[in-house]
Amino acid sequence: MEMTVNKNGAELTMKLSGRLDTLAAPSMTEKLDELLADGVSKFVLDMGDCDYVASSGLRAIISAQKKMNSLQGTMIVKNVIGDVMEVFDMTGFSDILTFE
């Protein structure tokens, strides 16, 4: 998986390309732990090119959501494709994430 990061003031965008699987998820969490703590109040996760999410990927996403909640910031997940939205639906993630 590729992660492209763009920081604009207090807004951080991360674009995922490929599979958010067990091998990729830890590096996403590691990267976000470092980046979100640095004055980010809005985090945008662009999943338009991500067509595969395993439970480890869901863990990375919910960890980011928890982190943004603790920072009293917002997190937006955008461009989610149908197959990935089905995974969010079956795990209740559709109810706890904010989509755009």
Place this chain on the structure above:
Amino acid sequence: MEETEKELAVDATLDNLVAVLGFVESEAEKAGCPKKETKQLAVAIEELYVNVASYAYMPATGICIVKLQTGVESDTGGWIRILLKDHGKKFNPLLQEPPDISLSADDRPVGGLGILMVKELVDRLEYMYENGENILSVEKHWQ
């Protein structure tokens, strides 16, 4: 009806996830499994295989056998059955307490979603323990 059977044996390590999924996906494709169903199957096998790789032999390592059967049901329809076998600690992952998926992000534990996803993504899921082997059987059908 035409049926095929293939087998892959790997050391049950996370590094071999790529090899296991490559095997499953290419065989599913050969059997005519549509893209969407193939991906659902891959996610399910990832969850189950990662469990084996993470816990079955800890702290040592051992073998995981991936046995794959495919069959034809109609002009376009078919099925694939995958057995994941290890001879590590006896463990039935299907008995795990399902997580409460109605909790808010803050109240939710971060894990426990894997088996829930597998149950949703495949058509049949069974666990057996035979001759000292944990056997997980997964089946996916398509029209």
